[in-house]
Amino acid sequence: MKSLLLPCLLLAAAPAGAAFQIEPIKATHPNGSEYSFPQLTDPTPAAQNINTWLQAVSLQKLPGRYRKVAFEDIWPQVDDGWQGITSLDYGVTSNEPGFLSLSIGYEYMAAYPSQHQQSYNFDAHSGQPVLLRDLFSADGLQWLRQQTSEQRAKRIEDFLAGKTVDKDIQLRSDPAEAEEQKQIYQECLPYVRGDDLAHNEVLLKKDSLTLVGVHCAPHVSQALDDLWDHSTTWRYDGLGKQLSDYGRCLLVDKKTDCARDGAPLSAGVWRGSLDGRYPITFVLEGEESDGSLGGGYFYDKHARYIELSGQRDAHGGLQLHESGPPPATFVLSPNGPGWSGTWQQDGKKALPIDLH
Numbered sequence: 001m002k003s004l005l006l007p008c009l010l011l012a013a014a015p016a017g018a019a020f021q022i023e024p025i026k027a028t029h030p031n032g033s034e035y036s037f038p039q040l041t042d043p044t045p046a047a048q049n050i051n052t053w054l055q056a057v058s059l060q061k062l063p064g065r066y067r068k069v070a071f072e073d074i075w076p077q078v079d080d081g082w083q084g085i086t087s088l089d090y091g092v093t094s095n096e097p098g099f100l101s102l103s104i105g106y107e108y109m110a111a112y113p114s115q116h117q118q119s120y121n122f123d124a125h126s127g128q129p130v131l132l133r134d135l136f137s138a139d140g141l142q143w144l145r146q147q148t149s150e151q152r153a154k155r156i157e158d159f160l161a162g163k164t165v166d167k168d169i170q171l172r173s174d175p176a177e178a179e180e181q182k183q184i185y186q187e188c189l190p191y192v193r194g195d196d197l198a199h200n201e202v203l204l205k206k207d208s209l210t211l212v213g214v215h216c217a218p219h220v221s222q223a224l225d226d227l228w229d230h231s232t233t234w235r236y237d238g239l240g241k242q243l244s245d246y247g248r249c250l251l252v253d254k255k256t257d258c259a260r261d262g263a264p265l266s267a268g269v270w271r272g273s274l275d276g277r278y279p280i281t282f283v284l285e286g287e288e289s290d291g292s293l294g295g296g297y298f299y300d301k302h303a304r305y306i307e308l309s310g311q312r313d314a315h316g317g318l319q320l321h322e323s324g325p326p327p328a329t330f331v332l333s334p335n336g337p338g339w340s341g342t343w344q345q346d347g348k349k350a351l352p353i354d355l356h
Contacts, residue, residue: 019095019096019097019098019100019124020040020042020047020050020095020100020124021040021041021042022038022039022040022041022092022095022102023039023041024036024037024038024039024090025037025038025039025070027069027070027071029071029075029076029086031076033075033086033087034087034089035070035071035075035085035087035088035089036088036089036090037054037055037058037059037070037071037088037090037104038054038090038092038102038104039051039063044127045127046122046123046124046125046126046127047127048063048127049122049126049127049128049268049269050100050122050127051063052269052281052283053122053127053128053129053267053268053269053283054120055070056269056281056283056296056298056305057283057285058074058104058118059071059073059074060073060074060296060305061073061303061305062281062298062300062303065303071085071088073305074088076109082109083109083110084108084109085106085107085108086107086108086109086113087106087107088104088105088106088107089104089105090102090103090104090105091103091105093119093203093204093205094204094205094206096124096206096254097124097254097256098123098124098125098250098251098254098255098256098258099121099122099123099124099130099204099250099251100121100122100124101119101120101121101122101202101203101204101205102119102120103117103118103119103120103201103203104117104118104120105117106118114219117201117212118201119201119202119203119212121202121204123250123258124256125256125257125258127269128265128267128268128269129265129267129268129286130204130250131202131266131267131286131287132144132197132200132202132211133266134244134246134247134260135209135243135244135246135247135250135251136242136243136244136247137242137243137244139242140239140241140242140243140244141197141242143242144197144234144242145195145196145197148195148197148211148213148232149192149193149194149195151232152192152195152213152230152232153189153192153193155227155230156185156188156189156192156216156227157189159171159185159227160182160185160186165227166227169226169227172224172226177224180221180224181224181226184216184217184221184224184225185216185227187216188216188217191214191216192213192216192230195213195214196289197211197213198288198289199214200212200213200214204251207235207236207237208233208234208235208236209233209234209236209239209251210231210232210233210234211231211232211233211234212229212230212231213229213230213231213232214230215228215229215230216230236251236252237252239251239252240252244261245261246258246259246260246261263316264312264316264334264339265284265337266284266286266287266293266312267284267285267286267287268283268284269281269282269283269284270282270283270338270339270355270356271355271356272338272339272353272354272355272356273353273354274299274343274351274352274353275343275351275352276352276354278299278301279299279300279301280297280298280299280300280355281297281298281300282295282297282339282355283295283296283297287312291311291312292309292310292311293308293309293310293311293312293318293320294307294308294309295307295308295309295320296308306322307322307323308320308321308322308330309321310330315333316333316334317331317332317333317334317341318330318331318332318333318339318341319331319332320332324345324346326345326346326347327345327346328343328344328345328346329343329344330342330343330353331344331350332353332355335354335355335356336356337356338354338355338356339353339354339355340352340353340354340355341353
């Protein structure tokens with residue numbers, strides 16, 4: 001089975017001169033499986049935001065708020081038929097004064113075992129996540145999509161034409177295997193050409209950005225997916241005209257106090273209160289191309305993750321639903337760098353929310 005961990009993920013230790021100090025949270029499952037997760041040890045608000053966001057999204061926990069171990073809500077339980085995340089590890093792509101980029105690799109057991117890698121990027125000044133849409137202008141993001149899809153489509157077309165790609169990859173010599181490979185990649189080509197990059201892994205290295213696209217083969221055919229990860233790399237100094245002011249400040253100028261363009265964040269962590277009485281921690285995981293969002297929140301007293309899903313409206317506001325019981329709805333509007341609005345359980349009075 002191919003490993004989903006890129007070479008950079010093998011370097012879990014922070015490089016010399018790094019902005020953050022990172023040490024792993026480790027645990028061993030009763031069945032012997034190993035788990036390792038990044039934790040920033042710096043006593044700064046930015047490090048606190050990164051730890052909170054990462055643990056909420058990946059572990060459904062608040063930092064340090066565990067019954068026994070950090071992984072207790074995600075690793076396999078006998079009551080769930082031993083399904084869940086069966087191992088976990090991470091690696092640091094870059095740890096620059098202005099930004100942190102890391103990836104987390106999972107092995108997961110459901111109907112069959114599978115692997116997954118997820119990359120995350122953070123502004124080192126604020127500790128808030130950095131998405132691809134934050135780094136590029138609208139025109140620049142469209143340019144990046146077009147250039148990336150063209151390069152990846154050409155790679156597949158060359159492979160299908162019998163050419164050697166990536167120095168040593170070509171169609172299998174076995175006729176039956178070669179025919180199956182042709183079918184896999186011919187069916188994949190329309191998806192590659194239409195890729196909006198929303199589900200690409202974004203790796204921010206010191207001097208370049210790497211996008212890793214989705215794989216072409218379904219699980220049952222992965223052994224024949226020799227092209228595998230469809231990664232594309234761009235040097236920052238070649239992207240200057242396509243970047244947003246924020247992206248240029250962060251990646252090209254390498255400053256540490258870069259200001260966003262003022263648009264509401266699509267991912268991040270905020271703290272505040274519900275009805276002025278109940279402290280909560282609120283997390284947005286990210287936004288899909290259709291405007292749908294996912295996330296969750298914690299009542300700080302209980303530290304139990306409550307999942308949310310919903311939509312952003314045309315004015316940047318959010319309507320997010322928790323399934324309950326009883327079901328409830330957040331209606332939030334941007335308020336400077338935070339949010340304000342209401343939380344309402346079905347059939348009850350709306351209560352004010354303030355997040356900052």
